[in-house]
Structure formats: structure tokens, C-alpha cells
Amino acid sequence: MNLNYGPEYEDFTKEVQKFCKEYSGVIITNKKGGALTSLSSITNSDKSDGAKVSRSEWQKILIKNGYFARSIPKEYGGFGGDIDIIKNRIIAAEFASNRIPPPMGGQGIDMLVPTLLELGTEEQKQKYIKPTLYGEMIWCQGYSEPNAGSDLASLQTKGELIDGNWVINGQKIWTSTAQYSQMMFCLVRTEPDAPKHAGISYLLIPMDTPGIEIRPLVDMTLNAGFNEVFFTDVTIPEGNIVGKRGEGWTVANATLGHERGSLTDPNATMNRLHMLIDRMKEETINGKKVIENPAYRDKLIQLQGKVMAFQSNSLRVLSAKLNKGQDVKIAGMIQKLIGTELRHELEGFCIDVMGELGTLFEGSPNIRDGGSWQFTYMYYLGLIIGGGTSQIQKNIISERGLGMPREPKTQQET
Template identity: 55%
Template sequence: MDLRLREDYVAFRAEVAGFLEAHRDKAPTQADRGIKNDKRLAWQRLLIEHGLAARTIPKRYGGYGAAPDILKSRIIGEEFARSGLPKGIANQGVSMLVPTLLELGTEAQKEAYIKPTLEGRMIWCQGYSEPGAGSDLASLTTKAHIEGDDYVINGQKIWTSTAKQADMIFCLVRTEAEAKKHHGISYLIFSMDTPGIEVRPLVDMTEAANFNEVFFTDVRVPRYQIVGKPGEGWQVANATLTHERGMLGDPNAAKTRLLAIAELMQTETVGGARLIDNPVFRDRLVALQARVYAMQANGLRVMTSRIKGEGAGMAGLIVKLQGCELNHELARLALDAMGELGLLYGEDTPYLRDFGQWQARYMYDLGLIIGGGTAQIQKNIIAERGLGLPREPRPAAA
């Protein structure tokens, strides 16, 4: 146990903080709207140039080319949080597609797609889930058959975020109809401008269309747009899922939320009395604080395992389940503390607290409990991989 930072890391932290302070005027603000806003793209290029984004991606593909260093990545994340400046782009293209192409893409694919993706000029969406293939993703039925030099795709995807803005899609399709469930899938990448693609927004409980449905009707994609071999898309996708799980969230995010709620409870009054003076609310706050601190300590433990190149075991397996549930409960406490004021939503009024963020989070975080592997699937993983309990017996084939 040694929670101090080595001197060179302390120096690195100062360097990052200094850079961010010196370039504050270059950073995009709330006013710089739009996914490809000029100021946003210029900021991203500046960050890459100085190793604060795309840090470990090789230089020849448009990255900074540094050796992986988990602690430095974490320091960068912490300094962005401290400065309040927007961090480098971490969309699905950067965090999922780029690592996959680096591992399994052809040289032509790497050269064509990685640099514009890193620079924010090329936006990707993920075509995995289908109406009939959620937790059981491998049962997906969107089909692609070969005609000449093309795959011809028919079917439907769902839960596709940023599909409206996306230039490209990475997509799982069934190419070998006779093969067993996990062996007949291929991983295709293609332009969202391809004829035959229709995107319909899917409005969710937050009243926003965070997701879309994507329909494919005879969509023709050149055969060379496959990543990995035909029928091996499941393995390719699992490589990306590993990358998704490998992303380290901001370790201080939950702590920041907790302090914001404490602040809210110190200012919010009911019947003239501050919420923090109500012993029941105070008790709930501290009970959640204990869980936040436990998850933070768990995060330090997982990070130590990664630095040492060891598996994190159970400490790693529980992060998604516990982290998402905890965030949701934090939002719930904030809502309860606000009482009726916590019902206000979607319109700016003098009664709205914290810009309505808790109302939005309470709903959006429920989506995160379900998305990316539901809580129930997470529990299966913990029980089967972590505790060695047997899998559910498969029903006799119908």
C-alpha cells in the first residue's frame, strides 16, 4: 500500500495542469455546439499533438504514439476534471472501433479510418443490438448475402446512438446462415450514406432521442469492408466489448456527484429547515458516501492490478453493476432532497435546481443499468466467471 505518486508522475501532473491552463482560451465551450464544430475539432487536434488524447495510438495512424501508462491516463483524466475543460473525444469510434482496427483491421482500413476518427472528423455508430437480440446478442438475424463483390444487407438494428450524425457504422450481420449461432456472424464497416439505410429516432424516457432504430433494405457493401474473416465477427466484436469494458471512467466522478448533492442539501430548505439538518436525509447521504468511497478504493485496486499486468478478478467484474446502481441511487437521493422541485423538467424556471441535471440523470442512469449488459447479465457473469457457479442448463433445442 502506497497511495503517493512517484515524483515523475507528480511532475507529469503539473505539466498537464500547466498545459490546460495555458490553453484555456482554445477550448470549446457550451456555445460551440455541433458534433463537428470547428473549435471542437481544433481542440482535439491540439490535444492529440500534446499527448492528451489518442495518447497510445501509433503516430503513423494519427495518434500521439506514447507507450501505454495507466497512471498517466488517469492523471490526464483527473486534470481535465479539475480544470473543467472538455477532454478528448471518447465516442464509440475512438473507444471501440479504433482499438478493433488496430488489432484486427487491414492496413488499408487502418489508414483510411483511424486518423479521421481520432480527429473527430469521422463519426461512427454501433450496429449490434436488434429487436430480437438484446442480452442474447448472438441470436441476431440481420442478414448479409454475397452478390458479386458485395454483401447485400437486410434487417434492423436498435439502440443505435448517434446514428443520425454518424458517417460510418460498424455492424454485426449474419453471413453464414447454416453455421452455429456464434459462428455465422461477420463484422462489416460501411458508410451511413449507403443507399437503403433508414434511421428512425427512438425517443426514450428522458424525452430525448438518445438512440435510433436503423433499417437496412438491400444495402450493398463491398466485400473488402469486412474486419476479420467471414463468420468470425463474434470474436471481432468481443475484442471491442473488451475495449469498452476496459475504458476507465473518471474515478472521481461519483465523488464529485456526492459533493454536489451534499452542497444541494446544505442550501435546499423545506419548511425553512435545511435538508442536511434532517437526520434521515443526512443518514442516507453518508450511507451513499460510504459506497462511493468503497467503489473508489475498489477502483484504485483494479488500477493497481492493471498496472502490474494482473487480472483484477472479482474487483473488476463487479464495477459495471455496482457503479451504475450507485450513480442511480445518488441521483435518487438528490431528487428526494428536492421534493416537488425535483419534478420540474424540460423547461428553465427559477425553481429548477442544478440545471435539472438530477432529473435527467435519474432517468438516463437507469438506461445505463440496462445498456451494455443488463444488471441481470452482469450478475450471471459475476456468478459464473467470478464464483464458478454453473451456467443455466440450455433448454433442449426446439
């Protein structure tokens, strides 16, 4: 066991700390983009004395310093450095503890860019990666359909090649940020006669193409976090495909792993635990601080044990990425399940700590922390369901991790 990153990283840490000091309290002025971005703006909302920069300017500042898109080649708009997981971790940890807005996330950056780097044509890389990194080209993900949720590969949106163009008809749902997006990466059934996994292609669709209709879907936090997207004879060039015809399932699976990893940040969970402790020191019941109440205090330490276990586990997963031959297969598989469930529990407990005050919402008098505990409590219920539900995660852990048999297929499926 050795938890030191080594002396070569001390200078780097100091450099990042200096940057954080320089940009302390910075405000990002336009908040278009993924729902994760709007979440981080809530948890960073308590400072308002810093410089104001636009989202795109902020992305460029981060890339110039190597704090974002570190390992993406310069020719595609990245920093052009080596892949260095430890440096990424130092950046994330320092940004989190200094409450510096993280780089923009979202599906274009977290999922499409890695996919194009791995499987895109040179022309696609040149055209799409730079504006995406700069936050100037927003992407949405067209995967789920009303009848294709956990069983995603049964999707039915149809793509036909007619006169050198793809003509698309069908419907997608749970499409985050569709209303802000310039582009969608989309799974479409192009080979209706092939077996279900082999009949799908991965297409890139400009959102201003005629025939696309977007209907907002208001979620339980009362935000239109999702949309339904309808396609009627939507026509795009034949070349807007990543990988070959019928390879879309493989292409998409290359990126689902990226999404699952990005949903659960142990630094953010640890920060929220500290905010919870602050709240328990401030809130009172009959004039006595909540933190002095043994029932609440015991529950707090239970949660702290879980958060520490989750954070330690993330260190173990990181270690396996750095040290070849270290096998932590199952420890890595559980992060999405444990991370989202834990965060939901933590946010919910802080509501309990505040009692009736914890139910205040939408700018009510006496509201605490801008209502972020209720918002995040509900938001993480969405994350428990999205990106592979907790139940799907348990299938993955038991089947791939423990080698338990798959559910027998129904006659229709076989």
C-alpha cells in the first residue's frame, strides 16, 4: 500500500492550487449544456464575487492550462498531453475542494468525443471534436425509446438508405438537452432482417434537419431535463455514420462505460458530506443543535462510513488503472450502483436533518442552500434509474462479476 502520488506530482498540485486561487469564485455566465453542469452550478452557488466568463471561454482557459481535454490531440482542439490519470485526479480533487467550476460535461464531451477518437473517420474528428470541447457544439444522445429502455437493443427507430441519404423515422425519449443541442448521436435500426444487436447503426444527426420535433418532458424536479424527439422522414447524408452499417451496438457500448464512470464522483460525495455536517451544526431543534442529538449523529456516522468506503474503493479502482496486473474487476463494476444510491441516501438524510425546513422548495422563505438538498435528492433518483438502472447494474454484477447464469430467453427472443 502506498498512497503517495510521488514527488513529481507535488509541483503539479501546487500549479493547480495556484490556478484555483486565481479563479476563486469565478462565475460561468451561460449554463447551457448537460444536466450535470446545471447540478454543479447549484453546488457552487454560494460564491458570487468572482470574475464572469462564458462557458466557451472557460472551456478554452481550462484546455490552455491542460486542466481539460488533457490527452486529446492539439489538432482536434485538446491540450495534447499524455494520458495521466493521477493528474486528472489531482485536478478534479483541487477543483472540488476549492469549488472551482469543473469543465463542462454532458454527452458530447463524455461520450461522443471518446467514441470519435476511437472509431470516427479523420474527417469526423476534424469536424466535430474541437467545437464540442469548446462547448460551442452541444450534443444529445438518441438511445432510449418508449419501448426500448433497459432492453435498449430492441429499439425500432428506422433508418433507410435512399439515394445516398439516410431517411429516419421513429421516436426517442429521455433525451437530455435536446432543446439546446446542435447535434444528436443516435442509434437507428438500419438492417431490419439482421438479429437484434446486429441491425443497428450509429448515426450523427444535425438537430436543425427538417422533420425533427422536440417535446420537453418535465421531470420530478420540475425541470425539463428530458425531451421526447420525433423523426418524420429526417434526411441526412450517408457519411454521417460512425463505424459500419450494423455495428452501432458495438460503437455505443464503447461509450456506455464512459457514462457510468462519470455519474459518480467520490470527491463530490465527500464535499456533500462536509456540507451535511455544516448543516447539522447550524440547524437546531428546540434551540439545541442537531449535531448534538445522538440519533441524528449516529445516522451521520453510518453515512460517513459508507462514504469513506466508497472513496477508498475509488482509490482501489484508480490503483488498478495505474498498476498493470492488479485485478479489481468487481470493485470497478459496483461504482455506479453504490455511488448513485449512496448520494441519494445522503441528500435524503440532510432533508431529514432539516425536518419541515427540508421540504421547502423553489425559493421559499427560510429555504436552506437554495433548495439543493431536495433538488439533488430527486436528481439522483433519476441517476439511479438512468445510465443502466440499479437493477440492470445488479444483473451485470451477478452475471459478469459472479458468473451467475443469465435469465433464460423467452421463446420470442430466441
